[in-house]
Amino acid sequence: MKTFYKKFSEKFIEGLLLLSSTITTLTVLLIVVFLFKEGLGVFNQKPVEEGFVIALNKQNPVNKLSSAQLKNIFDQNITNWIEVGGKKDSIILFRMEDITNYYSEEQIGEQYENLPQCISKVVDSLPNIIAFFSTKYLDKNFQGKQLDIDKISFKEFFSGKEWFPTAQPSAQLGVLPLILGTLWVSLGAILLALPLGLAAAIYMSEIANENVRKIMKPLIELLAGIPSVVYGFFGLVIIVPLIQKTFDLPVGETGLAGSIVLGIMALPTIITISEDAMRNTPRAMKEASLALGASKWQTIYKVVVPYSISGITAGAILGIGRAIGETMAVLMVTGNAAVIPHTILEPVRTIPATIAAELGEASNGGLHYKALFALGCILFIITLIINLTVEYISNRKKYNNR
Amino acid sequence: MKMPDENKLAKRKKWNQSIAFWIFRLLSYFIVAILFSILSFIIYKGVGVINWNFITQMPEEGMTKGGIFPAIIGTLCLVAGSMIFAFPIGVLAAIYMNEYVKDGIIKKSIKQMTNNLAGIPSIVFGLFGMSLFVNKLGFGDSILAGSLTLGLLALPVVIRTTEEALKAVDDTFRHASLGLGASKWQTTRNVVLPIAFPNIITGLILSIGRVSGETAPILFTVAAYFLPKLPTSIFDQAMALPYHLYVLSTSGTNIEASRPVAYGTALVLIIIVLIANLLANGLRKYFGKKVKMN
Numbered sequence: 001m002k003t004f005y006k007k008f009s010e011k012f013i014e015g016l017l018l019l020s021s022t023i024t025t026l027t028v029l030l031i032v033v034f035l036f037k038e039g040l041g042v043f044n045q046k047p048v049e050e051g052f053v054i055a056l057n058k059q060n061p062v063n064k065l066s067s068a069q070l071k072n073i074f075d076q077n078i079t080n081w082i083e084v085g086g087k088k089d090s091i092i093l094f095r096m097e098d099i100t101n102y103y104s105e106e107q108i109g110e111q112y113e114n115l116p117q118c119i120s121k122v123v124d125s126l127p128n129i130i131a132f133f134s135t136k137y138l139d140k141n142f143q144g145k146q147l148d149i150d151k152i153s154f155k156e157f158f159s160g161k162e163w164f165p166t167a168q169p170s171a172q173l174g175v176l177p178l179i180l181g182t183l184w185v186s187l188g189a190i191l192l193a194l195p196l197g198l199a200a201a202i203y204m205s206e207i208a209n210e211n212v213r214k215i216m217k218p219l220i221e222l223l224a225g226i227p228s229v230v231y232g233f234f235g236l237v238i239i240v241p242l243i244q245k246t247f248d249l250p251v252g253e254t255g256l257a258g259s260i261v262l263g264i265m266a267l268p269t270i271i272t273i274s275e276d277a278m279r280n281t282p283r284a285m286k287e288a289s290l291a292l293g294a295s296k297w298q299t300i301y302k303v304v305v306p307y308s309i310s311g312i313t314a315g316a317i318l319g320i321g322r323a324i325g326e327t328m329a330v331l332m333v334t335g336n337a338a339v340i341p342h343t344i345l346e347p348v349r350t351i352p353a354t355i356a357a358e359l360g361e362a363s364n365g366g367l368h369y370k371a372l373f374a375l376g377c378i379l380f381i382i383t384l385i386i387n388l389t390v391e392y393i394s395n396r397k398k399y400n401n402r
Numbered sequence: 403m404k405m406p407d408e409n410k411l412a413k414r415k416k417w418n419q420s421i422a423f424w425i426f427r428l429l430s431y432f433i434v435a436i437l438f439s440i441l442s443f444i445i446y447k448g449v450g451v452i453n454w455n456f457i458t459q460m461p462e463e464g465m466t467k468g469g470i471f472p473a474i475i476g477t478l479c480l481v482a483g484s485m486i487f488a489f490p491i492g493v494l495a496a497i498y499m500n501e502y503v504k505d506g507i508i509k510k511s512i513k514q515m516t517n518n519l520a521g522i523p524s525i526v527f528g529l530f531g532m533s534l535f536v537n538k539l540g541f542g543d544s545i546l547a548g549s550l551t552l553g554l555l556a557l558p559v560v561i562r563t564t565e566e567a568l569k570a571v572d573d574t575f576r577h578a579s580l581g582l583g584a585s586k587w588q589t590t591r592n593v594v595l596p597i598a599f600p601n602i603i604t605g606l607i608l609s610i611g612r613v614s615g616e617t618a619p620i621l622f623t624v625a626a627y628f629l630p631k632l633p634t635s636i637f638d639q640a641m642a643l644p645y646h647l648y649v650l651s652t653s654g655t656n657i658e659a660s661r662p663v664a665y666g667t668a669l670v671l672i673i674i675v676l677i678a679n680l681l682a683n684g685l686r687k688y689f690g691k692k693v694k695m696n
Contacts, residue, residue: 006585013587017498020491024561025515027554031522034533199429207423208430216434218683223437225608225675227615229644230668233651234440237661264436271433297419318521325523327618328644332652352525352618359529359622364537376529380522387521391514 035380038373042157045367046149047170051135054169055144057127062086064148067156070170073130081128094122094131112137120144132169157374163338163349165358165368173371175378177340181255181348184341185334186323188259189266194316196263197270201312204271205278206300224268232332235261240333247345253335255348261329266319273318277311278304314390321386325379327352351375441672448669451662457670461628466659470667475632476545476640480624481614483549483636484556489606492560499561500568501590520558524618527555532622546636548624555619556609563605567598600689604682611678615671617644643671 047067048054054070056062062085065073072078073091082088096119099108103118116139123131123144131144152173160174200220204213239260244252281304289299305312335347336357355372362368455469462468495512503509531551541547571594579589595602617625625645633640650664651657 010585010587014498014502017494017502020494021496021498021503021512023491023495024519024557025512027557028515028519028522030534031526031530034530034538035526038533196429196433199426200433203423203426203430207426216430218679219434219437222676222679223433225611225615225679226440227617227644227671227675229615229617229648230444230671231440233647233664233668234443236651238443267433295415295419297422298415300422321521325521325525327523327525328648332648352523355525355529356618356621359532373529373533376526380526383521383523383526384518387518391517 031380035373035376038370039377040374041370042173042367042374043152043154045152045370047152047173047367048149049168049171049367052169053131053133053135053138054147054149055123055131055133055142056147057123057129058143058145059127060086060145062147063145064150066150067152067170067172068160068162070149071162071164071167071172074132074169089128092126092129094126094129094133096133096137116140116142161340163354165362165371171367171371173367175351175375177338178349178351178354178375179378180340181334181338182324182350182352184344184348185255185258185262185330185350186320188255188344189262189323190316190320192259192263193266193270193319197267197315197319198274198312200267200271201274201278201315202300202305205275206296206304220268220271223264224272228265228326229328229332231261231265232329235329235333243345249345251335251347253333253347254345255334255341256344258330258334258348258350259344261333262323262326265326265329266323269322270315270319273315274308274312277308277315280311281307310393310396314393317386317390317393321383321390324350324386325352325383327356331356351379355379444665444668444672448665448667448672451666452669456666460630461663466656466663468663470643470646470663470670472629472632473641473643473646473667474670476624476642477614477644479545479633479640480548480552480620480642481610483545484552484613485606485610487550487553488556488560488609492557493564493602495557496561496564496568497590497595500565501586501594516558516561519554520562524555524616527551527619528622530554531619536623541637543622543624543626543639544637545624545633545640548620548640548642549636551619551623552613552616555616556613559609559612560605563608564598564602567601567605568594570601571597600685604685607678607682607685611675611682614674614678615644617642617648620645643667643674647671 047070054065060081062081065084069078069084073084074093076093078084078091080088080090099115099118099122102122103114108115108118116137119131119133119137120139120141120143123129123142129144130147149170157173157175158179159176160172161176162172162174163177164172200216204216208216235257240252240257242252243249243254243257285303285307286299289303290296294302330350331353334349334353336349336353337347338349338354339346341348355375358368359372362372457469457474458471459469460471495516499509499512503512528551531547531554535541535547535550536543539547575593575597576589579593580586584592620642624640625642626639627641627649629639629641647664647667650660650667
């Protein structure tokens with residue numbers, strides 16, 4: 001009986017342990033499901049907010065408009081129907097508040113009870129009109145035609161150059177400036193951090209004596225431990241004004257500020273991983289080089305660095321990964337302008353910063369909300385690729401050594 | 403004829419080496435200098451702000467005066483909540499990975515997934531926590547939702563540090579115990595875990611340091627801009643130190659006037675991280691010696 005009990009409890013505990021170790025897998029799967037379920041929902045939606053209609057006169061030959069065309073029409077960048085495939089006539093814009101240009105308040109009624117008929121009549125009487133109004137005021141016998149608007153397409157989403165998720169009448173969901181902003185800032189960060197980090201890794205693993213290393217190692221760990229919001233705060237009060245003064249800019253919140261802060265934050269990752277790789281260089285290899293008369297420095301750059309190159313690459317890639325995913329520090333120092341950057345001295349906006357800044361305002365389940373989840377998906381895929389690349393690089397190393 | 407040439411070459415070799423080494427040394431010191439300039443700047447600006455009242459009082463006058471008590475309490479709640487969730491699961495998972503499962507496809511895939519989880523950016527955790535805990539499960543913006551989100555974030559850290567702690571235990575202990583007829587779980591519980599315990603605690607402390615500074619995951623799951631009262635249950639919203647610092651420095655009503663409070667908050671965060679790191683290092687050193695002596 002006792003052995004049975006013992007066996008049973010052993011099995012039970014093993015099951016419990018197995019269960020615990022599946023939690024991480026489960027979490028990753030759940031993240032994928034939730035992120036993509038919401039994120040892919042973007043492509044099933046029209047860019048015009050639900051509850052609003054865009055209507056044309058019946059005689060207008062135009063039946064379809066893209067979201068970018070809509071925006072340009074309402075921003076008056078497109079002023080003639082011929083530009084969107086219609087007749088050669090200038091476009092008349094109509095928003096709900098414009099009704100007062102056509103009818104007096106008495107005609108509309110105190111409770112707006114006649115508004116639907118009024119809108120219908122206006123749309124019917126002007127052949128070149130484009131009207132944007134709430135479905136609440138859509139007349140039962142509406143005389144115009146409702147415009148068919150394309151759903152948001154994959155292509156539009158990834159190649160669109162404008163990100164105005166709350167724009168009226170049509171949201172602009174182009175993630176290109178955000179993706180470029182993210183890569184821009186991260187690239188800058190890695191260009192700053194890689195030489196510094198590599199130098200420190202070489203110094204710690206090959207040059208410094210054991211005592212110096214014992215002091216530096218915990219300091220690097222501490223650098224990794226400082227919360228990102230503190231880095232952001234430091235950047236905001238020190239680095240941003242410094243950049244503004246040095247380059248004589250209107251604002252100091254720039255891509256460069258983001259790159260500097262992210263560079264500092266990526267240092268510990270790069271240093272720790274490359275140092276580990278260098279310390280794993282077999283002693284025999286180093287000694288062989290030294291015995292042939294090479295100096296210590298020659299040994300480092302001819303033997304140690306080439307041997308540990310895959311570890312150094314892994315460190316650099318993980319450093320980029322950390323920079324791409326970093327949210328708070330970037331949000332606080334880059335200025336968050338959603339435009340495609342041309343120099344490093346312009347404000348930029350990254351994907352994580354966009355999510356953090358806008359999710360609070362996006363209504364739950366709406367287009368904006370889903371678009372932000374789609375950004376999350378992009379971020380997830382980028383980091384997954386980075387992780388798998390690192391895995392691949394370090395695995396390949398193992399096989400080569402056998 | 404040959405001798406002077408060789409001398410010259412050797413000299414140049416030496417020259418190159420010392421220049422290269424000096425560059426590396428200076429760059430390394432530069433990194434340390436960056437660290438110290440960040441720390442000393444925040445300590446210098448914040449130390450005048452911190453006093454007993456600052457730590458124990460509510461914010462006043464649009465957070466330009468008064469203390470940060472509710473933010474400290476909120477962070478403590480979140481740290482405790484996330485660790486209650488992540489620590490046991492993480493340790494059990496690590497035990498399974500290190501003591502039970504054999505090398506093979508299961509171990510490899512669990513490891514891969516844990517690595518993937520560790521690589522996911524914190525803002526994605528925030529999105530996930532919002533859609534699952536806040537919306538789907540209906541917890542709302544609450545300490546529970548925030549703790550679970552932070553717990554998931556900390557899970558890979560706990561698993562990794564615990565695994566390292568278990569790996570450091572010499573196999574002879576396990577063999578001796580198993581040889582005496584103890585079962586696998588008895589061996590793990592009575593032999594392996596006690597030896598690995600200090601290192602596991604070190605990992606716990608480090609993950610506490612990490613969790614207390616995270617902002618992105620709590621933005622949409624728990625954090626409140628300002629609350630006049632302390633949370634009373636796990637379904638309440640709470641303020642938190644990192645979010646408080648973010649709000650004060652970017653979107654407060656009066657940014658200049660609230661700067662001193664921001665410096666103070668940053669210093670409190672730094673102190674938490676410093677203590678966690680020092681404690682972890684101290685423990686590592688202390689118990690490292692002890693195990694060797696045995």
